[in-house]
Amino acid sequence: AFQHRLWPEIEKTVKQQVAMARMGIGDCGSGWQLFAEDGEMKMYRREEEVDGMVVDPLKAVHVVKGITGHEVCHYFFSPQYRYDWETTLEQMTVLETISDDTLMFHQIHKRIWPASQRDVVFWSHMRKLPNDQDRDGPDIWTVVNNSTEDPDHPANAGKCVRIFLTVCLLCQTRVIPPKDGTPLSRDNISCKITYCSVVNPGGWAPASVLRAVYKREYPKFLKRFTAYVKNQTKSKPIMY
Ligand SMILES: Cc1cccc(-c2n[nH]cc2-c2ccc(F)c(-c3ccc(S(=O)(=O)CCO)cc3)c2)n1
Numbered sequence: 001a002f003q004h005r006l007w008p009e010i011e012k013t014v015k016q017q018v019a020m021a022r023m024g025i026g027d028c029g030s031g032w033q034l035f036a037e038d039g040e041m042k043m044y045r046r047e048e049e050v051d052g053m054v055v056d057p058l059k060a061v062h063v064v065k066g067i068t069g070h071e072v073c074h075y076f077f078s079p080q081y082r083y084d085w086e087t088t089l090e091q092m093t094v095l096e097t098i099s100d101d102t103l104m105f106h107q108i109h110k111r112i113w114p115a116s117q118r119d120v121v122f123w124s125h126m127r128k129l130p131n132d133q134d135r136d137g138p139d140i141w142t143v144v145n146n147s148t149e150d151p152d153h154p155a156n157a158g159k160c161v162r163i164f165l166t167v168c169l170l171c172q173t174r175v176i177p178p179k180d181g182t183p184l185s186r187d188n189i190s191c192k193i194t195y196c197s198v199v200n201p202g203g204w205a206p207a208s209v210l211r212a213v214y215k216r217e218y219p220k221f222l223k224r225f226t227a228y229v230k231n232q233t234k235s236k237p238i239m240y
Pocket of ligand 1: 112
C-alpha cells in the first residue's frame with residue numbers, strides 16, 4: 001500500500017509512546033510525583049525544564065467502569081465529537097486524512113491569561129495492539145497525537161504561539177464475566193486508561209502559571225472526557 005511520508009515517524013513514535021505508557025510509575029525514586037487524585041484517577045508529573053521552559057511530562061492513570069478501550073479511543077480520536085468534550089478548543093481543522101485511522105489536525109485553544117493564545121498542528125493515529133501479556137485477554141487500544149509541521153500553517157505566523165506536544169492515550173479493557181453465564185453487560189467491563197503527555201509551550205510562559213494551568217486543566221479534562229464517553233455509550237451496544 002502507498003506509504004505516506006509521515007508513516008515511518010508514526011510507526012516509531014507509536015511504539016515508543018506505548019512502551020513508555022506501559023511503564024509503571026515505579027518507585028518514587030523515578031521522579032514521578034502524584035499531584036492530583038480523585039477516586040480512581042491519579043495524576044503524576046515530573047518537573048522538567050528545557051531552555052528554561054516548563055515541559056513537565058504528565059502521566060495520568062484512571063479506571064472507568066462500563067466502557068471499553070476501543071470506545072475510549074474512538075471518542076478521543078474522532079473529530080466529530082471533539083467540541084463536545086474539549087472545553088478549551090476554540091477552533092479545530094482536519095488538515096489531512098492520511099488514512100481511516102490517521103488524521104492531521106490544526107487546533108487553536110482558548111487563551112490562558114497572562115500567556116498568549118496557543119495553537120498546535122499534530123498527526124493523530126489510532127491503533128489496536130495485541131495484548132502480549134495476556135494472550136487471550138482483550139486487545140489494547142491507543143491514540144497517539146504528535147506535533148508535526150504543515151507548510152500551510154507555519155508556526156508563529158499569526159497571533160498564536162505554536163506549542164509542541166506528544167500525547168499517548170493507552171486503554172486496556174477488563175472483562176469480569178458474570179458467574180451465572182448471563183450475557184456480558186456494561187456492568188462486567190471496565191477500562192484502565194493511561195494518558196501521557198509532554199507539552200512544550202512554545203513561547204516563554206511563567207513556570208508558576210503553566211504548572212497552575214496543568215494542575216487545574218488536566219484533572220478537569222480527563223474527568224470530563226471519560227464522563228462524556230460513559231454518557232455516549234451507556235445505551236449503545238458494547239464496542240470491543
Ligand atoms: C488539558 C489541558 C492541559 C493543559 C493546558 C490546557 C489548556 N487550557 N487552556 C488552553 C489549553 C491548551 C492549549 C494548547 C493546547 F495544545 C492544548 C491541548 C491539550 C490537549 C490536547 S490532546 O491531544 O490531548 C486532545 C486533543 O485536543 C491537545 C491540545 C490545550 N488543557
